[in-house]
Amino acid sequence: MSGGATGLSRRGVLRGSAALGLALVVPLGRASGAKAATLTANAFLSVTAEGAALALPKTEMGQGVFTTLAMLVAEELGLAPAQVAVTIPEGDSARFAPIDQGTGGSSSVRELYKPLRQAAANARAALVGAAARQWGIPPERCDLVGGVVIETKGGRRLPVGDLLAAASAAPLPKDAPLRPSSALRVIGKPTRRLDSLAKVTGETVYGIDVRLPGMKVAMLAQCPMFGGTLATFDEKAARTTPGVVQLVKGSDVLFVVAETYWAAMQGYIAANPQWSAPKGPADHAHILAGLDEALAKPGFEAKSTGDVAAAKARAARPFSATYRQPFLAHAPMEPGSCTAHVTPEGCTIWAGSQVPAQARDDAAKALGLPADKVTFHNCQMGGGFGRRLETDMVVRAVELARQVPYPIKLMWSREEDMKHDMYRPAYADQITAALDAGGKPIGWEHRIAGSSIMARLLGQGFTGVDADAIEGAVAIPYALDAHRVTFQQAESAVPTSWWRGVGGLRSAFVVESFIDELAHAAGQDPLAYRLSLVTDARIRAVLERAGREAGWGKPLPAGLGRGIAVLQLWGTVIALVLEARVADGAITVPRATVAVDCGLAINPLGVAAQVESGVIFGLSAALHGEVTIKGGRVEQSNYHDYRILRLNEAPAIATHIVESAADPGGMGEPPCAVVAPALANAVFAASGKRLRTLPLAMALERVS
């Protein structure tokens, strides 16, 4: 793994770049006076004598873009993926425009597949062109393989190092042809991750691991009641705690600065801060009642095709069900942290962010500085899942850093991380279907109520349909004559944000639970019923494949049941069959079978990793995930009361990739989104109990 012809190993590159987020220049042993050291393909890709250097335009949080994106470059440049030296660059919107460094929405590969291949293909054309000119032959008779341009029907060879200067001097080709699908040797080949060794040896530096000379460590306590303020605290007791350096207070926050995290924690306990509650009720029952109220309102129309009222009028019978989903925390393994140093010259920040450019801008705004006075070194993240699409950690850190003379690492305790997350919204959904005599839906009305994340992002005055919330509800896998979808915003004191899928995740649970209910109501097999309503060939293919691989229809022992769910979103079509056992009031999940058409699967090993990850992440949420509010405070605090699956609870997972000629689809969110409905449907098959409220473990308790 520590390959590369340079003296600098891949591990060295990873360590060096991650350590302080510095852009690392790969030394070129062979570069001499007149030779150009690199051929610049674009603002983030360059070719060197030893390989290529890629500054990741999207960032790595575990999803594997470090490797997938290196593969795209390697393909076009005739390299092995390990010869692409990958670094995580600073937040800088100008450098990467029009690509947004923001990493979310299962977008990395979808957004970069073409531009990145094109940039690498252009560089290849430049090098091949330089060699062809030197040899006086047409470029079509040359290829670039393993760092050497070769004459394909002749023996001549020129190493890339000897061509960089000439290639750089000529205008860079713009629309060079990509390698044809028939010639791909890297794309589509199962490829192990390039960042593994650094991660298994403990060398990878995450945001939380940053250490600077003279740095102090702080922890923060934010008002546990959303919208409340800091009232009093015992400054003297805290100040006299060994290791504590100073306390800094804000209107709704107390920072305790110390030599170590542990000392800061002791100082916090001694400070014993007291808080003033905001006005107004903020209990869970009140929030849920608000959702029900919103659900009863007319709602803003997101879609209306056909005549739902007429369909209802001529229906053999109506069928209606209401589903409820809770607030969810992200709970990534790495708790929040951010290191910042404010000096008279500006501010330098180190943290792991899914939005490094936004983080830099938000920090600049908080400091009243122009953006070019702020440097944001992005780090590897111990999980993102949408939590690090928010910049509150960064803004809190600069709020403190501007008031102290030294570099400061601001740490969130796990409890702080849990109680001051930005939560996946809670929702209530209702679908009413008009059924024909055969039990098929002829009309379908779906009402959605919940917090609007878009409204928060768009600012005051926004009203109407949240475009994200309705994803997966307006386009569903089933043919309907009449289809209406409405959205009604319902806010509470609880701050909401992105999670591993938001609208699509919520919709999948509702739509795929409901269609299952319709199948059973019609006395039909849930898979056969779905297939009878599906018109899209890709959806049909994944349903059939998942069913076949899972042994759909084969008898299972008593207490076990199979459930299925399908989703087409984020450029991907995915079907999941889960086996669930319901016994002694508990749900266990021995087996998961996935069929996925994600378009061209660039790294099948990475696709399978995302499936496994999404299924387990989705199961944690579907079974146990729930954030509740009492007295204005989040009740959960750590992994004992916000449970995530352990190894002994994780199912065996089989991933079947359906061959596809479509462009690559997203894989971060789809596998997670199909879990809750597949599980609810499996629980019904196993026990006859239809659970319409997540999380299912608690819902089962209530009906048992």
Next chain:
Amino acid sequence: MSYSLTVNGKQVTVDAGAIDMPLLWVLRDVIGLTGTKFGCGAGLCGACSVLMGGERFFSCQAPARAFIGQPVTTIEGLRDDPLGKRLQDAWVEADVVQCGYCQPGQLIAAAALLKANPAPDDEAIEAGMSGNLCRCGTYPRIRKAVKLAAAGGKA
């Protein structure tokens, strides 16, 4: 007054003010060994796992003082142990990691498991590895990697 700890075969000095902190924070904030991770601070996640002798301990749950006179191995020292190297290589081979944040703790737990039981069956792997959380859901590949390492790893 200062104390001496043996971490990855090296003597390190810890002063009186720090010796009663949990070992996790001595490692991370005093000695500067940041490979051992903070996940929960409550003995729930295993990210902070270290080896003492051949056994796994949650370093967030025990003061550094408890480790005086005992050899402590952290993730940074695991590669010096043939079993540790075999495990790390198996992890790479089985393509386990995602974000990677939990993996130092997972590897320490796996090392303790294999030291006590060189050929664990599924049940023993579950018992040995269920004290470590992975939010990225790498469990299926962890199972595979433990078996791979137990079988001797890659040729």
